Amino acid sequence: MGAVPSNTAPFGVVVNPRSALGRGARSAKKVLRALERASIPARVITGRDAIHCQQRVREECQTGELRGLILIGGDGLIGLVIQVPEARDLPIGIVPAGSGNDFASQFALSHHPARAIARILAAEPRPQRVDLGVVSLPNGRTHWFAGALNVGFDAAINRRANAIGLPLGPLRYQLGLLAELTVLKSRRFTISGDAGERTFSGLLATVMNTRAVGGGIPLAPRASVTDGELNLVEVTHAGKLRVLSVLGRLARGTHESLPEVTITKVRHIRIEADAEIAYSDGEPVGTGPFEVHIAPGALTLLA
Template structure:
């Protein structure tokens, strides 16, 4: 089954779904293509197709499509393939998949189908009586606020939107008072942001926890303590190379479960809006099989 997001990378890859279907069919695979006008409708169509006996799901798009796949497949044993043509592609980057290369990504999917692929951990969020899965990271703080601001704008498109939203957010953002319960131990944390990560990067290559492994049975708790605007701007470029980890305001530790609580703070997982804190987050080892 091939699920296609026609708005991946803001429409620049509108034909990627057709190209992926062609590549997979030329390899002798029976491909059912699913397209819908909204993510909610697509999610329902994917779940219905899985109930009728699909053997694998391949998603075409960015981290939002990966998020859909992870939530449809975690715990089922069915494999997820990724054709990454979105803007961020952090999960595909973690897996070493070729970005913006439909034919190359499909070749990886076909190869992995033959050998069973790779088994990863999945993060699990419990909030308001519902469960949400993630493959990359949950973030609540400055980066989530930037996402929230950027998503409220219609223009500009692409990564420039997030850069401008970050600069606007810097003007008003203040450190947040969190209550963090990590593996049962509660602490009060003043922080600019907190992420709970299963993968090294967020936001299209920001390597917040460069040593994170998605199959070690642990999550990486990433905390940035209060910083001035100038200090935050100075640290920010180092995140893309992973050279920020020695900064005294940065704390990283490995955990199995985290509860995050704070007033009026929104969380995002794999770039998708989850809702306001509090959230309960834990890791489920081996919950996700990927075609990579």
């Protein structure tokens, strides 16, 4: 891939075609105006659906003509784009415009398009190197994640939130939580690797790269995306009355001292959870066992 002069090469502006019922498309117009004012060319990349959008990202990145990508959307769009190896090779900026923006919140990125573009351009000379997570599935597929790999209760909440087709932002996850509480159950997890080996009955065994999931729930309050480690968060079984207290502490990020909660720094772990479907960056990944490891500094972030 040949180098392109940074002052003349365009940014690829990736717009989530499903972002919060059109919020991404509206933000894209403002982003393009901000780039035009800065005399920076841009190519809009989108698609009929998520798969087509990902295909278009791959095609544009393979031309070798882009200076970087600007993603207009939420965690789902980030998760979509980082599956493309050629996209991971480019600097990436983010304009938050999704229902869940937990990765963007890790860096306090502005939702205001003009301010977001100003920060992206200011960071171009000195981008950040950011860790990503990688999960290998039994079918041989490898999936990359920016925020978290959710297994158990939080994944079930994510599934319910995705089924709500309204632009409610984090409220979708709160409604999903209430619905999932009505059928609360424990899952059986087997953990091995850096976190030791054990089997337990509980609510979740989630691997965090960022601090928050579900539109702002600080599941791993001390997580860093630059330390070369992931955070395994385990919540063991609790009765319905007790679980309400535990969940309330989780929502406030004050749960680290609870006896039901364990947070362990890991670089590689294996999670077995029967037929549980894992979610990653807001989207379904598949069933396990899940082999998870950290990819230090795998993403070049303009932030």
